[in-house]
Amino acid sequence: MELILNSPLILFFHEMVYFFGGIGVLSYQIIRDLFKGPFYWRLTLDQVFHVGNRSLPLIVITAISTGMVMSLQFGLGLEKFGGKLYVPKLVSITVLREMGPVFTSLMVAARVGAGFASEIGSMVVTQQIDAIRALGTSPIKKIVIPRVLATFISLPILVALSNLISNFGGLLVGYSELKLDPNFYILKILTTVTLTDYFSGFGKSFFFAIFIAVPSCYFGLTVKNGTKEVGIATTKAVVVSSILVLVGDFFLSKLFWILEKMT
Amino acid sequence: MIEVKNFRKSFGKKLIHADVSFNVKKGECMGLIGGSGAGKSVILRSLIGLEKPDSGEILIDGENIAKLRENQLVSIRKKVAYVFQGGALFDSMTVFENLAYPLKEHTQLNESEMRSMIITQLGEFGLANSEHLFPGNLSGGMQKRVGLARALMMHPQVVLYDEPTAGLDPYNTKKIQEHILKLKAQGMTSILVTHDMPTAFAVCDRMCFLLHGKIEFQGKVEEIQEDKTGIVHKFINGEEH
Numbered sequence: 001m002e003l004i005l006n007s008p009l010i011l012f013f014h015e016m017v018y019f020f021g022g023i024g025v026l027s028y029q030i031i032r033d034l035f036k037g038p039f040y041w042r043l044t045l046d047q048v049f050h051v052g053n054r055s056l057p058l059i060v061i062t063a064i065s066t067g068m069v070m071s072l073q074f075g076l077g078l079e080k081f082g083g084k085l086y087v088p089k090l091v092s093i094t095v096l097r098e099m100g101p102v103f104t105s106l107m108v109a110a111r112v113g114a115g116f117a118s119e120i121g122s123m124v125v126t127q128q129i130d131a132i133r134a135l136g137t138s139p140i141k142k143i144v145i146p147r148v149l150a151t152f153i154s155l156p157i158l159v160a161l162s163n164l165i166s167n168f169g170g171l172l173v174g175y176s177e178l179k180l181d182p183n184f185y186i187l188k189i190l191t192t193v194t195l196t197d198y199f200s201g202f203g204k205s206f207f208f209a210i211f212i213a214v215p216s217c218y219f220g221l222t223v224k225n226g227t228k229e230v231g232i233a234t235t236k237a238v239v240v241s242s243i244l245v246l247v248g249d250f251f252l253s254k255l256f257w258i259l260e261k262m263t
Numbered sequence: 264m265i266e267v268k269n270f271r272k273s274f275g276k277k278l279i280h281a282d283v284s285f286n287v288k289k290g291e292c293m294g295l296i297g298g299s300g301a302g303k304s305v306i307l308r309s310l311i312g313l314e315k316p317d318s319g320e321i322l323i324d325g326e327n328i329a330k331l332r333e334n335q336l337v338s339i340r341k342k343v344a345y346v347f348q349g350g351a352l353f354d355s356m357t358v359f360e361n362l363a364y365p366l367k368e369h370t371q372l373n374e375s376e377m378r379s380m381i382i383t384q385l386g387e388f389g390l391a392n393s394e395h396l397f398p399g400n401l402s403g404g405m406q407k408r409v410g411l412a413r414a415l416m417m418h419p420q421v422v423l424y425d426e427p428t429a430g431l432d433p434y435n436t437k438k439i440q441e442h443i444l445k446l447k448a449q450g451m452t453s454i455l456v457t458h459d460m461p462t463a464f465a466v467c468d469r470m471c472f473l474l475h476g477k478i479e480f481q482g483k484v485e486e487i488q489e490d491k492t493g494i495v496h497k498f499i500n501g502e503e504h
Binding site: 038126127128130131133134135136137138 | 308311312313333334336337338340341344345347348349351352353354364365368369413
């Protein structure tokens with residue numbers, strides 16, 4: 001019996017139940033405390049700076065590279081069939097609907113998710129989280145909610161910027177390598193892309209922000225013993241939030257597709 | 264003031280405390296001693312709601328805190344201060360900000376009133392002119408004193424000390440002892456968890472000796488000092504763990 005209970009599949013199942021249970025409890029605590037004072041606006045603004053501003057260089061580099069590579073690959077591929085003129089259309093729709101939100105979220109998951117988990121984990125190890133509680137305050141309000149809110153505010157802004165920069169990257173390669181007229185490129189984007197395209201991608205970023213911030217804070221808070229576990233929590237935070245972004249992207253795409261059909 | 268009745272606590276399958284009961288009178292300093300892993304800190308943490316007992320009661324001024332939810336514990340935590348072993352200072356904040364933390368959270372004091380209170384408090388703990396320093400720039404002894412100063416900012420009625428002298432040199436140990444005695448003289452109720460027997464003898468009125476999840480002995484400090492054959496005597500002399 002004990003052999004069955006200790007089998008890898010059962011242990012994995014146990015870990016999954018524990019994880020989703022923990023995420024459920026943390027989400028409940030966040031929602032419960034979100035609308036109850038005191039509100040720590042200053043801490044939230046600090047986190048917006050940390051999540052948003054400090055992620056900007058990484059997002060700019062990722063976005064421009066993605067746009068440039070896509071433009072080049074589509075251009076080289078379609079040139080054989082005389083379809084080079086479709087590059088602006090393809091690049092812009094792919095960026096706005098999928099690549100912009102997903103790549104930006106993955107970058108934020110790596111940078112910010114790791115930061116949240118390691119920072120909170122270190123606070124647990126050095127008893128700072130206990131001190132917050134012992135001093136009559138709530139770690140959910142002081143630590144978790146400002147980080148979740150900051151990600152919720154910053155990620156959509158980063159995605160919006162990333163969309164613009166990616167398309168600019170596409171335009172650069174379209175002009176320099178594919179010899180497309182910039183005015184034609186911009187006109188094609190404007191006539192092809194609809195608000196539905198834009199919002200079906202942009203809307204996902206709010207969900208991705210939750211998929212990144214909540215598990216990362218959870219893994220930080222559940223650190224038990226020593227700095228080794230901080231490292232493990234950091235790795236788990238990045239892996240799990242990245243998986244949630246990628247898997248969640250499919251279901252959200254499906255959801256937005258259904259919504260598009262309805263309207 | 265504090266009454267612990269039939270306290271039982273386990274972590275997973277590991278039973279830490281089977282049945283612990285003791286009480287601390289107002290103005291008294293109670294020492295909790297026992298081997299490493301005996302669960303002294305677990306009791307101390309439970310007294311402020313950082314751990315929940317499996318069963319039993321923890322009465323603070325007649326109120327059973329064992330059943331209270333986190334948001335209901337705020338009033339208890341203003342009344343009962345916890346001095347962490349390593350200070351548990353917020354490392355992203357200066358000494359000033361650490362001391363201002365409870366004041367900002369629980370009082371309506373303005374900046375200048377807070378500043379004056381904090382400067383006075385730091386002066387009393389021999390930490391004058393250190394308000395701009397970060398915890399990382401402080402020595403271990405200073406960190407512990409800042410931790411104690413922060414815990415006392417809200418003028419609590421009870422102080423729980425978790426190994427306040429662990430790892431300190433004789434000078435800093437004496438300083439901490441003096442602070443504990445000074446607070447005791449002011450009528451502060453306290454519980455001291457320690458392995459440092461000279462400090463325990465210097466500041467405690469009574470002591471509880473924890474062994475195998477139970478209180479094996481509790482009595483006055485003089486009784487322990489006079490006893491030359493009992494289990495506590497063996498523990499103090501390193502003959503029993």
